[in-house]
Amino acid sequence: MKPHAEMVHWLFAAGILFIGMCLLCEAIVGRAVWQMRPWRKYLWPGVAFAMGVLLWPVMAFFTNSAIHMYAHGSWAEVLMLAGGAELGLVHGRLKSPYWRLTWPLAFVVTGTAFIVHEQNPWFFARSAFLHHLLGWTFIVAAIFPLALVWRPRSTALRACFALTICVVSVQLFSDRDVAPIFGHLSPLAGEPHR
């Protein structure tokens, strides 16, 4: 019944890539052009909010360790919060641009959860390497959504924000594997078996 963990990672990676591509399009053509069709302004915030909701089943069903449950739960909450805040802003219900601080908050919480839930060093195995990389990518790249709160029209910042999300997606696609190539960086990681 329960899908394999990597299938779930790929589904969310696909969703994140979709958000990243939308943001990139918006950065390239400009917000005015992107929002010429009213539904488009709800597109990526809506997907982000829905992904936050969909992370709750991941938290509830994948109980093979407590720390993964907490990590998935924290991601569900910050993604719902950031997606919800963005929806509120584009709809006009929320007025203060400081609601966009929820994005750097989401990045920092997500990155911290990645790093804390991975207790092995960087070069232990592919998943360990990518968990560290994902964690630090989120934490360092939180500067882009943070700067966007004060400089929302900066194309460069919006492009960096979009590309960060695309990069995160690629990292997530590559995360769950012990394949023969680049699968075991340390003999301590156990015998290659797939």
Added chain:
Amino acid sequence: MRRLAVIAVLALAFPGVAFAHATLESTTPHFGRELRIAPKTIELHFDQYVKLLSPSAIKVLNDKGVDFALSSRTQGTNVIAGVRALPRGAYTVRWQAISADSHVVSGVWTFGVRVPAPSVNDAYGAGGPTRTEDVVRWIWFLGIALTIGALGLRLLVLRGLEVPRALDRRIAVAAGLGCIVALQAGIAAFSLRAEDALQLPFGRFLYGDLSPMAATRFGLAYVTMTLVFALVLALVYLGWLLDRVDLLVPAFLLAVVFAGGLSYSGHDAVDPGSSWKTEIADWVHLSAASLWIGGLATMAILVWTGAPQLRRDAFVRFSRLAPVLIGLVLAAGTYMAIVRLPHVRDLWATGYGRVLLVKVALVSLALVWGAFHHFVVRPALERADTGRLTTIGRSLIGESMVGVVVLLVAAVLVDSKPPPRPASAPSSAAVGVTH
């Protein structure tokens, strides 16, 4: 072009298959089984290779803590331990292994030899509910009551009135806050139960396998309620965002129905003497109490401060609804007390009975307070004595605070052990607790 886009998205979502991470996939015997023949071995099947910390990686403990397991070994992706002859009784299996990523993973489950397996909550070494669990359950109750009460107030009491948008939004915020509290408290309650069953220090608990706990009635209730309250939160949020009160209807119904998860896993579902009738009575008790206490608190705080023009109508309408809710609370509560406490003396002779007495006393106080509102204040308001409206707000807050304390005592009661019933045929529900 659109077709290409769809294919691209699907291809990204389902690339070639690969696997990772040490996860316990199955066990022999299975979690919570009652076996007619004692097993000769215990087997754990993982999704990948694991290493053992010591030859005693698997322990098979009886209710005295005697270990019947022989030394453990790995065989492929399995860990196997022989077992000495097991006499009739309940057994707890505790295991630990090193995952390929070097994390020490641990777990616990139970089985019975010619007796029903105990719940994993009652595994050997588990200490039972603590004061922390009482507090967490109380917070869980408060979150549920705030969600159901706020939504119920808007949909049942304020229905058809001209509700200012600002009040609508504040009610949605209150309901959303209730959902968030219920979600956090649910996670904390599940973690505390699992920590007690696993009996691991916090650092090791983080890598403990919670699957057997998730397979218990409490675990199923936790999973279901988590999913449903996340959905309720999303609906409430969308209702707030789009000013759509109709979105609150499914949110309210889902919250009321699935608050029953606590009834599904409580005393009235699993203890001897339980039946579907006690389970439903518990659900009615919880739902009606949540609507009463949560609705009263929301009205006292939000309507009184946010919409003075609605105070009178809201109060009169709530006073009509409250007797129905109180009737349901009392009828269901009395029925459950009779089932749980077969003798009147159990009320003062057992710890469970004494907590129940405290609860009854507090409910009586709330009832007297409510009766004052119903029989004195409401007729005065119907005679257009609006002077009382300004003073009654604090009184409503006082009554709802008594309700909040009632929920605290209810939380202690849920975590207390009812007195044993006189010997009778075992209930089917009692066997069901093991899963």
